[in-house]
Amino acid sequence: MDVNAAVAAVAAIAGVLTGVIAMLAFRWSERDQKRPTRTSLHTDPVLPPGVDTVLSVLRSSAVVLDEADAVVKASSAAYALGLVRGGKLAVDPMLQMARDTRRDGEIRQVELDLPRRGNGRGEALAVSARVAPLGSRLVLLLVEDLTEARRIEAVRRDFVANVSHELKTPVGALSLLSEAVMDAADDPEAVERFAGRMQIEATRLTNLVQELIDLSRVQNDDPLDDAEPVRVDELVAEAIDRCRHAAGTKQITMAAGGTADLHVRGNRGQLAAALGNLVENAVNYSPARTRVGIAARRVAATGGDLIEIAVTDQGIGISEKDKERVFERFYRVDPARSRATGGTGLGLAIVKHVVASHGGEVTVWSAEGQGSTFTLRLPESGLARDRARQRPDRTGLGDEAERSDSSPHASDASDASDSPGASGASGASDVSRTSHASDVSGASHASRTFHTSHTSHTSPYETLPAPEVLP
Numbered sequence: 300m301d302v303n304a305a306v307a308a309v310a311a312i313a314g315v316l317t318g319v320i321a322m323l324a325f326r327w328s329e330r331d332q333k334r335p336t337r338t339s340l341h342t343d344p345v346l347p348p349g350v351d352t353v354l355s356v357l358r359s360s361a362v363v364l365d366e367a368d369a370v371v372k373a374s375s376a377a378y379a380l381g382l383v384r385g386g387k388l389a390v391d392p393m394l395q396m397a398r399d400t401r402r403d404g405e406i407r408q409v410e411l412d413l414p415r416r417g418n419g420r421g422e423a424l425a426v427s428a429r430v431a432p433l434g435s436r437l438v439l440l441l442v443e444d445l446t447e448a449r450r451i452e453a454v455r456r457d458f459v460a461n462v463s464h465e466l467k468t469p470v471g472a473l474s475l476l477s478e479a480v481m482d483a484a485d486d487p488e489a490v491e492r493f494a495g496r497m498q499i500e501a502t503r504l505t506n507l508v509q510e511l512i513d514l515s516r517v518q519n520d521d522p523l524d525d526a527e528p529v530r531v532d533e534l535v536a537e538a539i540d541r542c543r544h545a546a547g548t549k550q551i552t553m554a555a556g557g558t559a560d561l562h563v564r565g566n567r568g569q570l571a572a573a574l575g576n577l578v579e580n581a582v583n584y585s586p587a588r589t590r591v592g593i594a595a596r597r598v599a600a601t602g603g604d605l606i607e608i609a610v611t612d613q614g615i616g617i618s619e620k621d622k623e624r625v626f627e628r629f630y631r632v633d634p635a636r637s638r639a640t641g642g643t644g645l646g647l648a649i650v651k652h653v654v655a656s657h658g659g660e661v662t663v664w665s666a667e668g669q670g671s672t673f674t675l676r677l678p679e680s681g682l683a684r685d686r687a688r689q690r691p692d693r694t695g696l697g698d699e700a701e702r703s704d705s706s707p708h709a710s711d712a713s714d715a716s717d718s719p720g721a722s723g724a725s726g727a728s729d730v731s732r733t734s735h736a737s738d739v740s741g742a743s744h745a746s747r748t749f750h751t752s753h754t755s756h757t758s759p760y761e762t763l764p765a766p767e768v769l770p
Contacts (some may be wrong), residue, residue, distance in 0.1 A: 346372060347434055360442040362388060363433060364397050371437060380424065381413070382442060396430045397438045406431045410445070425449045461629040462511065465643065469504040473497055503643075510645040513572065514628070517652045522566035528680040529570055531561040531595045531606060537571050538578040538593065545579070549587040553578070557594035563606050564680040565657040573653040574608060576646040577673045581612035584671075589613040597679060605659070608675040617665035625663065626651040650675075 346363065351372065354361040360377040362370060373383045381389060388394045396407050407430045412423040425445040433439040476497045483489035535555050546553050563570065581591045592611040597604050617625060621632045629644040650673075654661045658678050665671035 362440040364438045366436050368394060393428050393440060397440060400430045400432055401438050404432050458628060465507055469500045472500040507643045510643050514645055514649050517569055517649060517656060522569050522656050526564050528562045528564055529567045531563060531608060532559060534571050534574050535593050538575045541575045542578050542582045546582050551582055551585055552590045554590060555593045558596045561595050561597060561606050562680040563677045569653045573650045576650050577610040580646060581610050584614035585612045604679045605676050606679050609672055611672045613670040616667035616669055617671055618667055622663060
């Protein structure tokens with residue numbers, strides 16, 4: 300019995316020791332599994348709780364780097380800017396900032412100009428980069444795109460500088476002329492001459508201030524808040540009346556043609572000012588005894604019909620390098636001629652903003668020595684579309700005929716009356732509602748704008764004839 304008891308005791312003790320050893324071994328193994336390895340430090344980084352959610356709602360481009368400079372997290376905007384490529388931060392100055400911040404824990408910020416992705420042409424991307432530590436192992440990089448803000452600031456500076464220059468010129472002239480009047484007090488003829496010049500400069504200053512007010516108004520106001528159906532015929536007639544005296548002085552014939560009884564929806568005053576500016580430019584930049592044509596028509600387009608109003612002249616034309624800039628504020632193709640005509644350089648800028656605020660666009664076709672065609676494209680009024688379906692227009696062409704000339708070939712054959720390019724005998728009868736119907740031939744290249752944009756360099760139609768001297 301004693302032997303059996305001793306054996307049982309030894310067996311119990313051995314079992315307990317085995318259990319203790321097994322438990323210790325299990326705990327030791329579990330602790331080893333939880334301990335981070337050197338490899339896991341580089342391959343399995345973990346973002347602090349909530350950081351991923353915060354980064355997803357930031358407007359800035361966000362990139363998170365680990366201690367090996369590998370990208371742990373990057374927003375879609377960071378990829379779009381070209382900051383991250385192949386899982387690495389592709390901008391060396393930003394990468395160096397991240398390393399410095401990881402070393403000393405200091406927050407750093409810098410503004411950089413980055414080349415655009417692709418062929419490298421165009422202006423550089425202006426960005427602001429801010430680097431901060433994120434925990435003990437990670438670094439956060441936030442990048443803000445400043446390109447648009449810088450562009451707007453540059454435009455604002457240029458605008459202020461141009462306004463100052465434009466205001467200084469007539470004000471300085473008035474100051475000098477007033478001194479001349481005082482010095483010539485005993486010479487009535489000189490006083491009268493100087494007073495006339497003062498009136499010219501005062502008018503120029505008044506026009507400049509008024510156009511600045513108009514430009515500010517069209518940029519800040521929404522013309523569709525108080526929109527109304529506007530007859531295109533009335534806009535054309537008003538534009539012609541506005542320039543009748545200037546055209547008569549230069550013996551320039553103004554002719555209107557195209558489709559009658561068209562309507563657009565918008566602010567009547569702004570639309571009249573925009574079309575009037577185009578006609579006034581056409582008259583100012585045309586030689587004497589030439590023609591200016593104005594034509595309107597309806598064209599089919601995705602989302603609804605458009606009304607096109609083309610203003611054609613036989614003037615000096617616009618060079619290729621100037622076409623893209625003619626709608627900039629204070630830009631003048633010919634500064635000397637602008638001074639002679641009293642132009643401020645704001646007319647086409649006003650046209651651009653008015654048309655854009657009405658949901659349309661303005662394009663230009665031009666050839667040096669041949670002339671120019673400016674085309675307004677505006678959405679047609681819904682009321683006008685309903686009326687057009689109920690009765691034919693005065694040119695005798697239905698909607699189907701008008702839509703068919705959206706093709707360049709159809710326009711020559713079936714819808715000559717809708718183009719200011721209808722010339723000679725074939726086009727005169729279609730614009731009998733104007734007093735100079737036969738003169739519409741002088742606008743022979745306006746129809747090109749119905750199928751081309753301001754980027755076009757050639758036209759499928761005939762070349763504009765040289766200015767014809769009338770007897």
